[in-house]
Amino acid sequence: MTWYTWLEQARDIQVSGQVLDAVARALLLDVSERAHLFALAGSQDPAPPAECPSVTPAVRAVLDQLGPIPACVQNSRYDILAYNRAYGLLLGDMDALAPQDRNCMWLAFTDERWRAAVVDLPATLRLMAAKFRAAMAGHLTEPAWQALLARLEGTSAEFREVWARREVVGQSSKAKYLRNAHVGLLHVEHTTLWLGPGTGARLVSYVPLDGRTRERLERLEELAGARGGMRGGVPVEV
Template identity: 50%
Template sequence: MTVTSPGIGPGARRDADAARRQELGAFLRSRRDRLAPEAVGLPSTGRRRAPGLRREEVAQLAGVGVTWYTWLEQGRPINVSAQVIDAVARALRLDNDEVGHLFTLAGLPAPTVVSEDEVIAASLSAILDGLDPLPAYAVSARYDLLAWNRSCATLMGDFARLPPHRRNMLWLLFVERSIRELVGGYDTETGTQCVARFRRNFAAHVGDPAWQALVDELYGRSEEFRRLWDRHDVASNSSKIKNFRHPVVGRLRLASTTLWLADQPGARLVVYNPVDSRGRDLLERLTYLTVAP
């Protein structure tokens, strides 16, 4: 006996579309509720019956009509375009996963999102390679490692072996603590300065889900980070001499130089230069070890 599938009729499709639109509305409301006006540059004026942004504020930020956005949240069958949904996503400060989810709920193909980190890494590769044998890396304001050269990998360890979401200097310092073994001379001041500089950068990203998620994870996993974060200290980046303990060549004294990337706010290039002839000799030896068969 042959059994045939009844298929999906028009009524079932209508029901599925309605359910998808309701889910879209619920998702938008949840993202709106979590954003404070101050986080998106709006004044916090007037009494609010609920936390987060008002519908008219989201519409204003996205450049769409209040009525249209209200209908979108209510799950009404209205026409949406990729450009308008993208504007709503930016207004709500959605991360890459949330943007893809929003497009799917809107019945649109999810966009191919190239992260800021990927763009920076591609543009810096040639510069970093040209700095060999000086160890150098690029890091974002959130302390995510964006790119590094061969000398840096030889000196501090190959960050490519880590999952992309764990290539973060704060995570390596306070949770995995591996950076303490790779970078010699760690002391309490080092951790204090790192958190104070990160706290200063964080001020410009209050309400950003990616930044808050990193803080929450570090806060929950590291007692030391929790203690330093609760102090609310702030500091700016400064050059200093660091001591490295390499398992092969031993101790090196290198001066760190920070170069800011004007077109990427908060991102910087860190280059290590030897402070004496011994350091230069050891860096050359590291280069030889890297290229030797």
């Protein structure tokens, strides 16, 4: 198609989302190809595919091998899809939570144990809301994103206040302090590794920044191992 070639040449042409959707269906484009088509046109996908990154056995093995470093797999909506033993007790008790509540945004604004573990809570909440707004920009029409936003706005006045600031920031690594209920103060660096292009899935870890923190994380993993548990939980439905 001539206009498709023009799109790839970055020419300024106007194509509606409905037309792009019809083209994607006619050409049987896969998820990546469809996303590329809409990105070229600078258009919002009216029927985006459901984001459902899988936690493969290899990824789960990586999580386990990272211990005692707490680590989890999240999707772009901040659902926690899997986690290792140390992460399970880092900010509360992940195994005790219902799968639909294993979401970092939800926990940060509603769960008292999670909130008590964050040393600089006000700044952290502002940063998380700004990251969530940036991530949501590509998912504005998706029901799961809309449902999470409505749930947060309907439950937390604090979220409504922070959300009204309309701040936006991208993903980045950050040093932080956490106050763990079992082993005490932890000085860690929050790191993010993307698991694949266009999936939104990422591996998040909390790397110790000093020897005392590493020792405390080792004790935390031992405690989690002694308690048993689900070792990663059940991935939420996305």
